[in-house]
Amino acid sequence: MSPTHPEDSDSPPPFERYRSIIPEFDQFLGALNRPLPTCVWANPNKTTPQQLERYFESHHIDYRPLGWVDGAYRLSNVSSPGTRFGFVAGLYHVQEEVSLLPVELMDLHPGQRILDACAAPGSKTTRIATTVGQEATVIANDRNFHRMAPLARSVDRLGITNTAVMVHDATNLPGHIGTFDRLLADVPCSCEATWRKNHEVGPADDADFQRLCTIQRAILARCLQLCRPGGRVVYSTCSFAPEENEAIVDTVLAEHGDHWDLVPTHIDGFKTSPGLVRWQDRRFDPRLQHAVRVYPHQNDTGGFFVAVLEHRGEPHD
Amino acid sequence: MIELREITAHQAGIDADDRTCRCQNIELLAPEPIVEYLQQLYQFGHDAFDGCVFFKSSRKHIRVATLPMAIPPGPDIDRVGLELLRIDMATPRISTVAAMTWGRRAGRNAVDTSQQQCLAYLRRNPIALTDRQLSGCTGRGFVIIRHETHPLGVGFLESTRPEDDHCGQMRSMYPSAFSAELQETSPFGNPR
Numbered sequence A: 001m002s003p004t005h006p007e008d009s010d011s012p013p014p015f016e017r018y019r020s021i022i023p024e025f026d027q028f029l030g031a032l033n034r035p036l037p038t039c040v041w042a043n044p045n046k047t048t049p050q051q052l053e054r055y056f057e058s059h060h061i062d063y064r065p066l067g068w069v070d071g072a073y074r075l076s077n078v079s080s081p082g083t084r085f086g087f088v089a090g091l092y093h094v095q096e097e098v099s100l101l102p103v104e105l106m107d108l109h110p111g112q113r114i115l116d117a118c119a120a121p122g123s124k125t126t127r128i129a130t131t132v133g134q135e136a137t138v139i140a141n142d143r144n145f146h147r148m149a150p151l152a153r154s155v156d157r158l159g160i161t162n163t164a165v166m167v168h169d170a171t172n173l174p175g176h177i178g179t180f181d182r183l184l185a186d187v188p189c190s191c192e193a194t195w196r197k198n199h200e201v202g203p204a205d206d207a208d209f210q211r212l213c214t215i216q217r218a219i220l221a222r223c224l225q226l227c228r229p230g231g232r233v234v235y236s237t238c239s240f241a242p243e244e245n246e247a248i249v250d251t252v253l254a255e256h257g258d259h260w261d262l263v264p265t266h267i268d269g270f271k272t273s274p275g276l277v278r279w280q281d282r283r284f285d286p287r288l289q290h291a292v293r294v295y296p297h298q299n300d301t302g303g304f305f306v307a308v309l310e311h312r313g314e315p316h317d
Numbered sequence B: 001m002i003e004l005r006e007i008t009a010h011q012a013g014i015d016a017d018d019r020t021c022r023c024q025n026i027e028l029l030a031p032e033p034i035v036e037y038l039q040q041l042y043q044f045g046h047d048a049f050d051g052c053v054f055f056k057s058s059r060k061h062i063r064v065a066t067l068p069m070a071i072p073p074g075p076d077i078d079r080v081g082l083e084l085l086r087i088d089m090a091t092p093r094i095s096t097v098a099a100m101t102w103g104r105r106a107g108r109n110a111v112d113t114s115q116q117q118c119l120a121y122l123r124r125n126p127i128a129l130t131d132r133q134l135s136g137c138t139g140r141g142f143v144i145i146r147h148e149t150h151p152l153g154v155g156f157l158e159s160t161r162p163e164d165d166h167c168g169q170m171r172s173m174y175p176s177a178f179s180a181e182l183q184e185t186s187p188f189g190n191p192r
Helices: A025-032 A049-058 A097-104 A123-132 A146-158 A206-225 A246-259 A286-290 B018-023 B031-042 B096-105 B115-122 B176-182
Strands: A038-042 A063-065 A072-075 A092-094 A113-116 A137-142 A163-167 A180-186 A227-237 A260-262 A292-294 A304-311 B027-029 B052-056 B061-066 B077-080 B082-086 B110-112 B141-147 B150-157 B169-172
Touching: A038 A049, A038 A097, A049 A063, A049 A072, A072 A097, A092 A123, A097 A123, A097 A180, A097 A227, A097 A292, A097 A304, A113 A123, A123 A137, A123 A146, A123 A180, A137 A146, A146 A163, A146 B082, A146 B096, A180 A206, A206 A227, A206 A246, A246 A260, A246 A286, A246 A304, A260 A286, A286 A304, B027 B031, B031 B052, B031 B096, B031 B141, B061 B077, B082 B096, B096 B141, B096 B150, B110 B150, B115 B141, B115 B150, B115 B169, B115 B176
Parallel strands: A113 A137, A113 A180, A137 A163, A180 A227, B110 B141
Antiparallel strands: A038 A072, A038 A092, A063 A072, A163 B077, A227 A304, A260 A304, A292 A304, B027 B052, B052 B061, B061 B082, B141 B150, B150 B169
16 A cells, blocks of 8 residues: 555545546545544344434434444444443444445345455454344454454454354465355455545555455455355455456456356445446456445445355255 | 363254364363353343353363354364353353343342442442342352443452441452553543
């Protein structure tokens, strides 16, 4: 990642290269300068949305339910939601709104075996584990043992009993871990779409792309290999760069595409843009229009890219 | 004390073989003595751990998980489920995270604190319990701390006997790592 505005870290980085693909580009730039809203979700292991709303009211916390995902809220008058009683007691978890999206698109059901291939720091893992219920098995993997500490702490605080933590390089996951019904490949990326939260990040340069894209392709390809017939792999990044998004899925689909579909995605109440089918002089698999891009001005969130790949085989009982 | 008894994966009713469990350093345990111990202490209810399996993850700790079926074998697995009990002490102690998870169900040896007591507990300060709070406790030992019905962790109650100097004194056993973040900021949003 390259800090791009060392002279003024509060100015948006030069996302000009995306002017041709981001709708309402001036609104996009304007949204980058606004603070990111605080988002939390109710932990079903310890409370219900109704009980959490009563907690917010009794503790004078202003909340607004998100229109597109149940049990999740924007808080407007809390500066440190991670030190409030409700958080300490495990009633809610703090997570950036847009990063709820890949888990919503996983189509989770009890009894599934699920792998979060790049789990640290663990918000998506905890969201998966609490959404799918206790009758599922979740494996949270990351190659960095130290980055797993926050995940372990969240698992403890939220009372999650269906999750095992594993430390391994996701590009080279061993075959003995078996196969999965659902896999999340939320791969390491330039993180440029998190600029509203972290002004240290900016657009990646060519060297970053070369390094990251090799890893991203390898992780996605390995996840496809570990997916059961009829299963689903969700690929996501917090990057606007087509090099880290459509180009990765396109390349991996070219190698494995005979058995895979890209699932059309639509979420009521959440604005998205379709995935790109061309960027600069490169054309992508037309099915990539089914991927989704999220820009900060569309829902007042950070940015994200999600592609949902589904295996064509019949699921086993 | 708990009479721990090892069982096979098949006896535990999980979809894993004993080799898999050994690879993960998991020693599966019969649930009855553990559930009964916790029932005696806290009256969680006999169905509180339905669907759970128990295992020793080390000489010191028993962990709990819901059906750890098809967890991969091998040294890559770092942890499974939640820590339930610490057993290398005279009286096995329920963990903070287990108290947080099952403590709402506790029918005895659970203390519902005021906001001031709760704040003291979270900052690892001692608390003096009222007679009413003591009435739900069976004696010296580990009690579950709650506030507004939400369990937060474990405290050590020195005595419930009125003739003792330390009657009603409770030591906070809230983990120092958790507490550090709450020393400067009140979780209730009030000025410190």
